[in-house]
Amino acid sequence: MNALMSKKKVRATHTKSKTGCRTCKIRRVKCDESRPGCKNCDSTGRKCDGYGIWTTVNIPATKEVAPVVHTVYPQPGSDIPRGTCNMTVLLSLPKLNDEEKICFDFFRSTTVVKLPGVFYSHFWQELVLQACVAEPAVLHAVIALGSAHRIEEQTLRPRGAIAPDRDELKRREVFTIQEYSKAISALRNRKTEDKNASLRVVLITCVLFVTLDLLRGEYGNAMTHTQSGWKLMKELQSCNPGTATPQLEADLSSDCTSVDESLSESLACLSVQSALFGCKTASSHLDISQAAHISDMKIPSSFRNMSDARRSFNIILGDIIALTEECRSFDYSGSPYPPQIGSRQICLQSGIASWKMAYSRSRDVLVRQANDDRTIIGVSLLRVFLSMTSIMAETALCRGQQSLFDDYTSHFTSIIAQTLHLLRSAAHKKMADAGHYDSEELVGDFIADVGILPFMYYTALKCRVPWLRRQAIALLLMTPIREGMWDSFIMANVARKVMIAEEDGFFDSYADEIEPGPFDNPIDRNERLKHIPPLPESSRFYDVELEMYDPLKGSGKLILRRQKDGEEGCWEAVACSFDFSTLKRRTYADVDYSPLHPNGSPVSSSASSAASRCP
Structure with a gap:
């Protein structure tokens, strides 16, 4: 017996997992790899140290930590209903002062919910x-x-409370800048031998800075x-040539x-959002993100989830923007298109048709997964x-x-009809978990992603x-909403200036007929007003370039x-220069969906819709 007991135990051979959390690795137990924190740690009361995003944890051991409970929203397609499940993960943070706690809490409870808009974002959530x-x-x-977003929310939507006065707003602005400076200092003082780890930290901070710039109207900085x-992403990919990006995941x-x-x-x-807005520098960087193009990608017969559908669509959209910009350069010079331009267009049209077919097959599944x-x-x-x-x-x-x-009048009609449906859906449903946000808030906020503005402006x-x-x-x-660089108030007034410059009184004799209410049925009007002549070709502008001086005031x-x-x-x-600062912006209280029946169909009432007509 003693001889048997003295024999060394032989560990069963197995393939080591490199993807488990640090805590389970240290304990030498199998990690269930739940995201964002593993259930093994949670069930035993341990702090899950994550999945190796960085090689070391840089929290000084001498600092006190403040436990923060963060509600995590599951990815669409999971079996856990987002609005009913309260999954929490305990985050250990360095001890924060009262103002920092308030702004961090606002970020995790409000900002990370609102900024992604209607699309799931692994980055934010x-x-x-x-x-x-x-x-x-x-x-x-x-x-x-979080501080900047809190200023925005409480200034525009005080929720029955008194909005912060000028002195308080100034104090909060100073605090925001101080935290921004602390983030920059922390980046400069960060010491690590792992170059990849440093690049990832800088990139995460960079995306946060871009969002902060957009929220504050600093588009140049953004x-x-x-x-x-x-540039940093390109450097990271060169250090890790096997690293996949969403655009490289062709299958x-x-x-x-x-x-x-x-x-x-x-x-x-x-x-993509910036390039759609018209920023030439943004479209020039699409070739970095678009390492794979529609020609490299095989669109599946159906999409497994929204992430698949959107990633493939972003590839198509990026290619279309790049093609449009290239064609514009030939148009301005009067040079003929090279043969490959036509081939790229055909490839894009084929890709759009394949995507549309996959979307049609998957739509019911995607809705059920939501x-x-x-x-x-x-x-x-x-x-x-x-x-x-498709039009582009x-x-x-x-x-x-x-x-x-x-x-493409039928396409434009479809865009307006579908937008009306989206706005009705947003107006008649609760848009966030546990009824925390009113339905109006989906169409009255700043979000970091695209929504309805690009195709309505187009x-x-x-x-x-x-x-x-x-x-x-x-x-x-x-629709008072800001989507990154897109501001519905500015885009509406810019489009109105372009319309006035093009038409130059051409439709004045039809003024009573062509002025619609926002909820009018566009299909009915198309049939009823087909006697109105088209705008002459010589009056139409090919390109509209927009340069903002002060985005928040509306000048440019x-x-x-x-x-x-x-x-x-x-x-x-x-x-021509413009300054919309003297025009009244619509506020959330101004958004009136009363011209709708409970079933969402428009009410035929010229009186009810007149207040919302284009000025």
Whole structure:
């Protein structure tokens, strides 16, 4: 017996898991790898130290820690209902002062819920909170963003309480800047031999800085930070050549769960959003994020989840923006398109058709997977974007001929009809967990992702059917929302200036007929008003370039270009400054959905809709 007992125990051979949390690795137990914290640790009262995002945890042992309970929202498609389940993970943070606690708590309870909009974001809903535990730079950037978002919310929506006075707002602004400075100092003072770890920390902080800049209306800084982020991402990918990004996952076979994928996807969304806005620097960086193009990607016959659908769609949208920009350069010079331009257009049109087919097959599944009303709206939102991208792809080689857009009146009509449906859905459903937010808040907030504004603005610029154009502008005016760089108030008034410059009184004799209410049925008007002549080609602008001086006040410059006398390569430019600061912005209280029946159909009442008409 003693001889047997003296024999060394032989550990059974097995393949080591490199993806378990640090705590389970130290304890030498199998990790269940639940995200964002493993259940093994939670069930035994231990703190889960995460999944190796960084090689070391940089929290000084001498600092006191303040336990923070963070509600985690499951990814769409999981078996856990988002609105009914209260999953929590205990985060150990360095001890914060009272103001820091308030702003951090606001960030985790409000900001991370609202900023992603209607699309699930691994970056916002998991990665950032995990990073706060380990990295002071991320923590202070989060507090700065939470502070700025709190200022925005309490200034615009005091919820029955008294809004902060000028002195209090100034104090909070100073606090925000101080936390921003602390984040920068923490980045500078961070010491580690792991270059990849440092790059990831800087990238996470960079995305937070971009969002803070957008929230504060500092669009120039936002673009600078985005460009810096792509340079860092390129450096990270060169250090890790096997690293996949959402755009490189051509077979779309895995969810976006890794840190590098999450960062790349966040930067790609910011770049696409900025490029749609018209920022040339953003579109120039799409080639970094678009390492895979539609020609490299095989779109599946159906999508497993919303992440798959959106990642593939972003590839298509990025390629369309790049093609449009390239065609524009040939149009301005009058040079002929090279043969590969036409081939790329055909490839894009084929990709859009494949995506549409996969979406149609998957739509019911995606809706069933949705954990809340926001995600259901996200499913519908992609379909509206598809209508816009179809027009963009088919008109990319238009050679400046804007009358070509008249052939897509049915597409523009569909965009408006679908937008009306989205707004009705947002107005008649609770949009967030446990009824925490009212239905109006989905259409009255700052979000970091795209929503309805890009395709409504595109319709207001490119659709010259006068009643549809005015309805698009009216919907922008009555929907007070900011989506990154996109501000519905500014976009509506810019589109109105372009419309006035193009029409120049052409439709004055039809004024009573073409002025719609925002909830009018666009299909009925198309049939009833088809006797109205189209706007002449010579009046239409090919390109609208927008430069913002002060985004929050609504001042900037417009440069409008159109072909001169129909000659290719001969262009007329019209520049004009604008200042919308004296115009009244709609507030959340102004948004009135009363012209709707309970079933969501429009009420035929000219009196009820007149107040929301395009001025």
